[in-house]
Amino acid sequence: MWIFFTLFAAFMQAWRNAFQSQLSRDVKTAGVTLARFLYAGPLAWLYLGALYLWQPAALPQLWGKGGLFILGAAIMQIVATALMVQLFKLKNFAVGAGLAKSEALVAAILGVMFFGTTLTALGWLGVLLGTFAVFLLSAGSALRSLSWRTIVIGLASGASFALTSLWVREASLNLALPFPHRAAWVLALVITIQTIILLTWLWLKDKPTLQALWQRPKLTVATSVSSFLGSFGWFSAMSLTAVPYVKTLGQVEVFFMMLISFFWLKQPVKVKDMSGLVLIALAAILVLWN
Template sequence: MWIEITVAAAFMQNFRSALQKRLTSDLSTTGATFVRFGFGLPFAGLYLLLLHSVDYAIPAPDETFLWYVLLASLSQIAGTALLVLAFSYRNFMAATVYSKTEPIVAALFGFLILGDTLALPGLVAIGVGLLGVAAMSIGDRGTLRQMVRSSSLPSAAIGLSSGVGFAISGIAVRGAALSLGTADPVAQAALTLVCVIALQTVLMVVFIVLVEVATFRAILRVWKVALATGFCGAAASIGWFTAMALQPVALVKTVGQIELVFAYLASIWWFRESISRKELLGCALVILAVLILIRSGS
């Protein structure tokens, strides 16, 4: 079921992103980011309590688990900050493509840190998925070679660093879940999620209090949208964390790239925007990557 769970997570993440985009008209970037964690934490906590009420055994965390949670929290925040910084340079496309090398980085770190190995179909799917992301990012704006040549070195370096940050975060999430021993993967993922979001919420609250305390008043004015954003974010994270407790992060991230396909479908269906042949090719390649994993029985 991990593929279905990942696709559902990507779908919910699309909703969360759309709501966060709406919030940016009323909140700062920091405020819109905080909503993802602060308003998602209650829903994640309720999910954990629900599992406990239906007789899921909630495992007891140890020191290893807590270190992985700290690493996951900090590296995800760092990855997000680096991606935003990369977008401030002149080549938005390059930054996007470089950051989407995440599955490759996750495959390497997953092997080095957790000993996760990938079969040939998984490696092929990662390559096909990366090509699909590149095609969608380029669209009708030239070729991949032109994009790489026109990208600035800082944009490339920061974009790649962003991908490393997100990859390490995923690896740490999986490491935290696996460190909980023989507990059910669903319970492993739920406890990991609550701890990671709680720590990220605390860190962001401290930052906002020190830097832009007025953000809290702005958030209260849009609490309904913030609550919906938190719910969608928590639902997406439940899916991501559960899938990463079940399978290597590189495979989960490869399937998760289908989120870009959902974004293009929404662009065509709701906003009546056109899509280029390269973007269609990219969508097809991402879907093919998912089908390769389904066919291989990964």
């Protein structure tokens, strides 16, 4: 089941990134980050309510470790998303995005060191191969003009996304509920906290950015809906299995992004891109075979 959720999440995240990239041309970083959560919160609570109507369960105890992990994941995902949006604005965006995809490797290292994650030799090989493949796809000749700012922001984004994923899994494991309910509670609470933080900040500090989002309803709604569906997939998958496996398989997002670029943005696929896709496919096979 985690395989299905991961593939669905990767597909929706590819669309979310495409919408965010377009929105970032006219809206500041904080606004684009808020667009990811703005309409996702109500959808998350509707999903949670429907889940309880379908299969009643107890309410979670949110104090203690579970609540702290939820709060940490919410804040860290805001940081990670803001850093990713900054990459959209840089000249070497593709390279920075590739560095941000170091998320799977960072999650594996931090997971083993601090969160009790265990990976087999095949699992490690899949994680390393997938990380190399995504960076190969993103880098190419642009490495020669790579700036330290791009490197730092890219790696910081990857590390922040990795911590978000690890804390999401820990939060889910600390809620004494059956699988779909615990994942749904973490999803709804994380998105709600993020929305409140960003809305409050922009209302107090930068109301013109809120107006800019209001003036672009289609892109804002598209970003929020695709983000909710992607987060639904990620949170569900990470409730079921180790984060490094989810994130390595999730690198097939690059394949979906290329399909979007080819069919929607009318951009050709290069031979180098095909070789990178083959490596990502091998990484996914190793993770699934593990």
